[in-house]
Amino acid sequence: MVKNQRKLNKYKIQQMIVQFLPLVALVVLFLVFCAVVQTKGYRLDMYLKIVFNEGIVLAVVATGAIFIYSLGSFDISLGAATLFSATMGVLNYNAFENVPLMIVVIGVSGIGCSLLSSILASIFHIPVFVATVAMMSVLSAVSAQIITSRGGALGGISIPSNVLKSLDVPAFKIVTLAVFFLLCLYVFNFTKIGRREKFIGGNPVCAKLTGINYNKHAIIGFCIAGLSVGLGAFLTLVYTPSVTATTASSLGMNILVAIVFGGMPISGGADSKIFSAIIGGFSYILLDNALELIFDSSSGYGITQIISAVFFLLVVYAASMNYRTKTLPR
Amino acid sequence: MRLIKYCQGNLKGTSKAMGNKVIFRKCIGTLAIPVIAGLILGVICLVNGKAMIGNRTSFNNFVIYAAIIMITTIALSINLNSGRFDFSLGAMAILSSGVAAKVTYSVLSGGKYSAALMLGLSLAAGILLGLISGLIYIILRLPPIISSLGVTLIYEGILYTMTGGSYIMGEVQNTSMAKVSGSWIPAFIIIVVVLITMIILFDHTKFGYEYNALKSGQKVAVNTGIREIPNALICYAVCGGLMGIVGFLNTVRNANINGGQLGFGSISIMFTAFLPMFIGSYIGRYSNEKFGYLLAAICMSMLNSTFAVFANTVNASMQSIINAVLLVVFLVYLNNEHLLKKGVKQ
Numbered sequence: 001m002v003k004n005q006r007k008l009n010k011y012k013i014q015q016m017i018v019q020f021l022p023l024v025a026l027v028v029l030f031l032v033f034c035a036v037v038q039t040k041g042y043r044l045d046m047y048l049k050i051v052f053n054e055g056i057v058l059a060v061v062a063t064g065a066i067f068i069y070s071l072g073s074f075d076i077s078l079g080a081a082t083l084f085s086a087t088m089g090v091l092n093y094n095a096f097e098n099v100p101l102m103i104v105v106i107g108v109s110g111i112g113c114s115l116l117s118s119i120l121a122s123i124f125h126i127p128v129f130v131a132t133v134a135m136m137s138v139l140s141a142v143s144a145q146i147i148t149s150r151g152g153a154l155g156g157i158s159i160p161s162n163v164l165k166s167l168d169v170p171a172f173k174i175v176t177l178a179v180f181f182l183l184c185l186y187v188f189n190f191t192k193i194g195r196r197e198k199f200i201g202g203n204p205v206c207a208k209l210t211g212i213n214y215n216k217h218a219i220i221g222f223c224i225a226g227l228s229v230g231l232g233a234f235l236t237l238v239y240t241p242s243v244t245a246t247t248a249s250s251l252g253m254n255i256l257v258a259i260v261f262g263g264m265p266i267s268g269g270a271d272s273k274i275f276s277a278i279i280g281g282f283s284y285i286l287l288d289n290a291l292e293l294i295f296d297s298s299s300g301y302g303i304t305q306i307i308s309a310v311f312f313l314l315v316v317y318a319a320s321m322n323y324r325t326k327t328l329p330r
Numbered sequence: 331m332r333l334i335k336y337c338q339g340n341l342k343g344t345s346k347a348m349g350n351k352v353i354f355r356k357c358i359g360t361l362a363i364p365v366i367a368g369l370i371l372g373v374i375c376l377v378n379g380k381a382m383i384g385n386r387t388s389f390n391n392f393v394i395y396a397a398i399i400m401i402t403t404i405a406l407s408i409n410l411n412s413g414r415f416d417f418s419l420g421a422m423a424i425l426s427s428g429v430a431a432k433v434t435y436s437v438l439s440g441g442k443y444s445a446a447l448m449l450g451l452s453l454a455a456g457i458l459l460g461l462i463s464g465l466i467y468i469i470l471r472l473p474p475i476i477s478s479l480g481v482t483l484i485y486e487g488i489l490y491t492m493t494g495g496s497y498i499m500g501e502v503q504n505t506s507m508a509k510v511s512g513s514w515i516p517a518f519i520i521i522v523v524v525l526i527t528m529i530i531l532f533d534h535t536k537f538g539y540e541y542n543a544l545k546s547g548q549k550v551a552v553n554t555g556i557r558e559i560p561n562a563l564i565c566y567a568v569c570g571g572l573m574g575i576v577g578f579l580n581t582v583r584n585a586n587i588n589g590g591q592l593g594f595g596s597i598s599i600m601f602t603a604f605l606p607m608f609i610g611s612y613i614g615r616y617s618n619e620k621f622g623y624l625l626a627a628i629c630m631s632m633l634n635s636t637f638a639v640f641a642n643t644v645n646a647s648m649q650s651i652i653n654a655v656l657l658v659v660f661l662v663y664l665n666n667e668h669l670l671k672k673g674v675k676q
Contacts, residue, residue: 133601134655306487
């Protein structure tokens, strides 16, 4: 009896450690980053601003992406969709010079891209991953075509820098992230939509047998992700008013890394956590920037990436230690 | 007795006729897509007064590209068919060819047999990288998609650190490499050797039978005593070796290796194999799956040659869009085939 109680306590402690590990990692990374900047003699406020601006776009888009990942699906076209939405926004502003209209166009483009992916997946029964691969190719190619035909291969296209300058302040960005995050938190944790999405991700067959419509929830999930893509594209334009063919190019994959980094299982289901997006997003950006400062040489980017990857694998390994199966995971 | 003999004779005739019918159906099913694709693309070129493969150089490129696509497709399908998605294929290709190019140049300084040595080293480096990737997956027991993300970043980072982010050019631009790119025969030999090896390995060996058992039912196969870990390790090593060859062929084709691909820049190498993989699987219903991948690669190479003919009007972005649309259209057909057949019957 006592032995069992001990085992249970040990398990509970293990679970608690696993649950708080991403948050602890974020705090540690923040402290390490500050220490590195101070040691190098750089301005901490300037570097924190860079991390904040990079992290906020990743955190916003990743928050929306949680709704796709919790279903057990994943979307690597989100970076390309962000580029496409930003491109549409710039084109629209240059044609009509109307900021509210530009915001609407960016939002509609983001939702439209995600909706198309979800229709391909749920209505035409294409595997989600393959549908998003195709969407990624199409969206990046269309954006590149527009950007190179209008702004040249290197120059890109842009809106006048003063148009969104007034919004390039931390307060606006924090409020945007907070409002969107709280909205997603509410939908994900306190409504039927979130609960059913987690149920589908955990056991799709059981969910289907209990009458939950997968297609409907997939479309809702993708629409929320589309909204986050639109917001991410807008925040990208607020930070840098020009768009090139490489804008947000690695965002799609970074989201995947960030979400896993934040402690969410890639298979989705009941263990999905909406906080993973923010914690993982900022952790990943902090780690990346800290390492870039430490290895400040021509090959420094390579070393930075290797260490980030090793760290990523170790964190995910530590977080998934409780889920070991007899067969190899697939 | 006579009646029985008559019936037997009749049955023999019927089964022979049915056998012929099946063979005919299989031939049609196998060749339909490549023939139709060839005809359509050929007609498009002819209408515009051009030839899809106009000279010897374009034929060489056609065979080399077909080899690249076929081998990438086989490598992608080995793990993907077993439910293991491997993002690191492209990174294995660039890193193995990068290492092989550097070592070859330091040994032969671009002299005779440089290409042969580089091919051998690329293959060996690829196998080693594949094994490391497999070991990371097995030791950490993470879902393959996650472990391969980490491995991709590590391999890209190693190549970047090795090259300082610049292109490897001087080491791979020599007479020996030019001879390989200037002839279709080496690529053709590679296609034949790889195809035969893969068919034997996956369809006619103990490893292949166990691989197929694990592919169809992992838990049942493991419970019957099949050792999953060695099987998975061999799969990763084979994939690595194949991607080593792809890295070599890409180097031959481009006369350089891009050492500056960070942040998952290498995964585009793998994405080119998605469409041929699905086409190959479809063709594989009527013949051997690996042979299907070869025919699918030929289709993709014909498309690539057509793009090259219209390079002035169809740029790289348009090519990506066309490829993606073709992928979507084919998948829509493939995944709704039963509904379409049902509709036609009704």
